[in-house]
Amino acid sequence: MWFIGKKSPAPSSPPLRLYSTLSKQIEDFTMPEKRLVRMYNCGPTVYGKQHIGNLSMFVFTDVLRRTLEYNGFEVRQVINITDVGHLTSDADDGEDKMSRGLKREGLELSLENMKALAGKYTDAFLNDLRALHIDIKRIAFPRASEYIEAQIAMVQTLMDKGYAYVIGDGVYYDTSVFQGYGALGGVRGEGQEAGGRVRVAEGKRSPRDFALWKFDAAIGWESPWGKGFPGWHIECSAMIRSCLGVQIDIHTGGVEHIAIHHNNEIAQSEVATGRRPLSRFWMHREHLQFEGGKLAKSAGNVVYLSDVAEKGFHPLALRYLFLGSHYRTPANFSWEALGAAQTSYLRLRSRARPASEGGALPESYRRRFHERINDDLDTPGALSVLWEAAGDSSLPPADVRALLLAASQVLGLDLAAQDEFADSLIRAAEGVRISLDELPGDIRALVEEREAAREAEDWSKADSLRESLKEKGFRIEDGSDGPVVVKR
Secondary structure: OOOOOOOOOOOOOOOOEEEOOOOOEEEEOOOOOOOEEHHHHHHHHOOOOEEEHHHHHHHHHHHHHHHHHHHEEEEEEEEOOOOEOOOOOOOOOOHHHHHHHHHHHHOOOOOOHHHHHHHHHHHHHHHHHHHOOOOOOHHOOHHHHHHHHHHHHHHHHHHHHHOEEEOOOEEEHHHHOOOOOHHHHOOOOOOOOOOOOOOOOOOOOOOOEEEEEEEOOOEOOOOOOEEEOOOOHHHHHHHHHHHHOEEEEEEEEEHHHHHHHHHHHHHHHHHHHHHOEEEEEEEEEEEEEEEOOOOHHHOOOOOOOEEEEHOOHHHHHHHHHHHHHOOOOOOOOOOHHHHHHHHHHHHHHHHHHOOOOOOOOOOOHHHHHHHHHOOOOHHHHHHHHHHHHOOOOOOHHHHHHHHHHHHHHHOOOOOOOHHHHHHHHHHHOOEEEEOOHHHOOHHHHHHHHHHHHHHHHEEEEHHHHHHHHOOEEEEEEEEEEEEEEEEE
């Protein structure tokens, strides 16, 4: 059986192909000189709980990591924790989001309180990742506040090379000096004119110029230019260099990061390190929508993983819902859709248990699954292969189970794990099967009357009696050995 974590690809593997935002096309992902993939995933700003739209990003990156490992690569994965410097506006304007979080919770503005707030919501974020079956022990989570010296050093390098300048409120990057700014996503100045999305602060040379260091006498760190805190963009560049090196293989984020945040990372990193490109592949996840509208705090449509649990849903039902849409397609969340996803997840889990070593992996379905997941992480297509196998009457149940367990390691559905909550949901969905001898007298009489109607081929009466049983809380199934009664 083929499982993830091997050092060589599965037998007769199809090529792994991924969409690159920079080239705007699907490309073969190869590592000609090494098997270690260095991957950086833009992480959360921990001034509050992360909603399920934020969490969908990390299910995507988890499937990406698992797929890379399924293809024989090793992965060094970094998800940063932004605990300072992320302003409320892309225009380097507004207050720091961590400061906003402190005000919301009635805490005094101080680095000590900011650290405590970050710790609280980092723990909540990590707990959500665990619930979604993301192995956090295999991921590094650097905090921006732990790399201040590295950020100051990178800003100083940019100053020394003539790519940065100082104005009244901070140190800014001069985008006019960097040839090719905006190549990622083909934005090149679109939507960045004065009066547009990026405000022209007093002293800025261009609307596109961005803050590397913001002055703040009340809170922050000392620097050669004055007390303050780093810009959001320089944080990521410094943590990438410190944790992964000057050049990485894959950089991910949400589509909202393309125009400004990731173009800024490219501009400052490639100048500071003298290496191009910063990343070989850029991959971006589309937004999660809420019943066709925006899922965001600013829009008032917010769902947290805790809300999912409070309504009785399994967190892996949410993961299954995410997998049902391609990462480059806007996914739609609704409670009805989550209910359908839970039904599908529980059905797969039922087919995959008991988890045993018996059964042979059906090669034709294994290869088709591999083809789909290797085609730019086509998770909807991969799931469809599993359902086709599950419905193939020519396959022994043990072979179907073997396929589901192998695929589960790539999709992260944890079908083989001991999970009392999931099993209780399955029991509730299936009901409690009761023998005829254990039935109350009136219910047993209805069952026997229905069997007599079936023997007489009085199907109308049999259907009517089935409905009568349903009204009394019993479901009847017609098995090869006679009726099976289930208490609902």
